[in-house]
Amino acid sequence: xxxxxxxxxxxxxxxxxxxxxxxxxxxxxxxxxxxxxxxxxxxxxxxxxxxxxxxxxxxxxxxxxxxxxxxxxxxxxxxxxxxxxxxxxxxxxxxxxxxxxxxxxxxxxxxxxxxxxxxxxxxxxxxxxxxxxxxxxxxxxxxxxxxxxxxxxxxxxxxxxxxxxxxxxxxxxxxxxxxxxxxxxxxxxxxxxxx
Amino acid sequence: xxxxxxxxxxxxxxxxxxxxxxxxxxxxxxxxxxxxxxxxxxxxxxxxxxxxxxxxxxxxxxxxxxxxxxxxxxxxxxxxxxxxxxxxxxxxxxxxxxxxxxxxxxxxxxxxxxxxxxxxxxxxxxxxxxxxxxxxxxxxxxxxxxxxxxxxxxxxxxxxxxxxxxxxxxxxxxxxxxxxxxxxxxxxxxxxxxxxxxxxxxxxxxxxxxxxxxxxxxxxxxxxxxxxxxxxxxxxxxxxxxxxxxxxxxxxxxxxxxxxxxxxxxxxxxxxxxxxxxxxxxxxxxxxxxxxxxxxxxxxxxxxxxx
Numbered sequence: 001x002x003x004x005x006x007x008x009x010x011x012x013x014x015x016x017x018x019x020x021x022x023x024x025x026x027x028x029x030x031x032x033x034x035x036x037x038x039x040x041x042x043x044x045x046x047x048x049x050x051x052x053x054x055x056x057x058x059x060x061x062x063x064x065x066x067x068x069x070x071x072x073x074x075x076x077x078x079x080x081x082x083x084x085x086x087x088x089x090x091x092x093x094x095x096x097x098x099x100x101x102x103x104x105x106x107x108x109x110x111x112x113x114x115x116x117x118x119x120x121x122x123x124x125x126x127x128x129x130x131x132x133x134x135x136x137x138x139x140x141x142x143x144x145x146x147x148x149x150x151x152x153x154x155x156x157x158x159x160x161x162x163x164x165x166x167x168x169x170x171x172x173x174x175x176x177x178x179x180x181x182x183x184x185x186x187x188x189x190x191x192x193x194x195x
Numbered sequence: 196x197x198x199x200x201x202x203x204x205x206x207x208x209x210x211x212x213x214x215x216x217x218x219x220x221x222x223x224x225x226x227x228x229x230x231x232x233x234x235x236x237x238x239x240x241x242x243x244x245x246x247x248x249x250x251x252x253x254x255x256x257x258x259x260x261x262x263x264x265x266x267x268x269x270x271x272x273x274x275x276x277x278x279x280x281x282x283x284x285x286x287x288x289x290x291x292x293x294x295x296x297x298x299x300x301x302x303x304x305x306x307x308x309x310x311x312x313x314x315x316x317x318x319x320x321x322x323x324x325x326x327x328x329x330x331x332x333x334x335x336x337x338x339x340x341x342x343x344x345x346x347x348x349x350x351x352x353x354x355x356x357x358x359x360x361x362x363x364x365x366x367x368x369x370x371x372x373x374x375x376x377x378x379x380x381x382x383x384x385x386x387x388x389x390x391x392x393x394x395x396x397x398x399x400x401x402x403x404x405x406x407x408x409x410x411x412x413x414x415x416x417x418x419x420x421x422x423x424x425x426x427x428x429x430x431x432x433x434x435x436x437x438x439x440x441x442x443x444x445x446x447x448x449x450x451x452x453x454x455x456x457x458x459x460x461x462x463x464x465x466x467x468x469x470x471x472x473x474x475x476x477x478x479x480x481x482x483x484x485x486x487x488x489x490x491x492x493x494x495x496x497x498x499x500x501x502x
Contacts, residue, residue: 105376
């Protein structure tokens with residue numbers, strides 16, 4: 001098994017530029033959790049996030065969590081499909097300085113361009129492996145926009161969150177594009193085969 | 196407890212059970228896929244999936260954070276002593292209670308205003324499908340909490356009869372390529388064939404709810420299931436769409452007769468976390484874990500005019 005390299009957040013641009021498609025890492029430190037409704041508020045409604053996201057990775061998530069008194073307790077925290085949020089990802093990278101988006105399913109061409117321009121990556125986490133990832137989330141440090149629950153802006157402290165596979169890098173590399181290309185070519189072959 | 200109360204309790208308990216424990220057939224399929232996978236990243240991904248199942252059991256947590264859209268399949272015995280309206284009310288109450296008691300993530304919103312009901316119960320949700328079984332005094336309940344990553348990858352096309360089997364094959368393969376990494380592969384691919392637009396979609400959902408290892412009782416369709424699975428696993432999409440040998444764990448086909456001028460085909464995809472849980476409630480209120488009957492024994496094939 002590929003050994004995961006541990007990186008601490010915040011992430012600097014040289015650290016991110018050094019990452020290449022196929023690298024396996026894990027993250028320790030602060031990350032943010034965002035989702036569709038969080039980004040509709042930021043980008044469609046034009047509301048500035050109440051906390052600076054710059055240099056911190058964003059995880060595509062809507063957790064199972066409960067509020068006890070003033071504190072939020074984790075129950076089960078995992079990852080959602082990123083592709084749905086393609087439209088928000090280039091401005092998240094360009095205007096908010098987000099150096100890494102963690103999710104599953106991948107992002108598309110316009111995000112890959114922004115990653116190249118700004119020095120950002122897409123980190124593929126194993127979708128559905130939420131019970132495991134919950135043990136890697138040490139604490140819900142803060143929750144903003146509680147009215148959007150479960151799609152709030154979440155601030156987590158994580159320890160060795162991963163394994164995370166660098167699936168899109170800042171040099172134009174995309175595992176998803178490679179896989180899609182191969183799948184389409186095979187599809188053409190399969191449908192041409194006489195049966 | 197009244198029979199209505201028992202149905203409510205079972206409907207809620209099954210929801211939580213499905214979220215916490217994968218059926219043994221699904222777990223076995225993932226273990227086999229891990230052993231057979233040649234890609235290094237793909238093997239690591241499957242290893243993480245298996246590790247996650249262990250952690251979920253050890254920490255008594257749900258496996259995946261997406262508590263899904265609750266979909267219930269009911270087999271109601273003709274002699275089961277509870278009427279349909281009471282059944283629906285009991286299922287809804289059980290689903291709501293489980294959500295609130297276990298702090299399950301609420302997923303169900305109004306489609307336009309996006310207001311969350313907070314209970315996983317809403318207007319026409321849970322989805323409840325009925326089959327009525329003659330000469331039977333029991334009720335079987337199957338729940339599939341359907342995750343949205345895979346549900347969003349659903350496809351339906353009204354083929355014309357001239358497109359035939361080749362058209363069906365092509366559409367299934369195309370759909371899985373279009374779904375790509377999004378539905379959390381390795382997937383279970385449900386195919387509905389025949390019926391009408393609405394029935395065809397329901398058949399595809401029934402297909403993903405079948406136990407892995409089950410085959411369509413019609414030998415021709417069973418052969419098509421095997422052939423499509425082999426084809427899908429040549430696409431190289433792999434676990435989580437990052438490349439590899441294991442794109443799908445199974446292809447299940449369910450059919451209904453259709454109109455002379457139609458050949459509807461629907462594809463509903465299930466993620467690797469192919470959750471389901473089922474129980475049987477007898478007329479006197481006894482409860483035991485169980486699978487649905489008609490999905491594996493093929494009795495429906497002999498109904499009507501036969502084949």
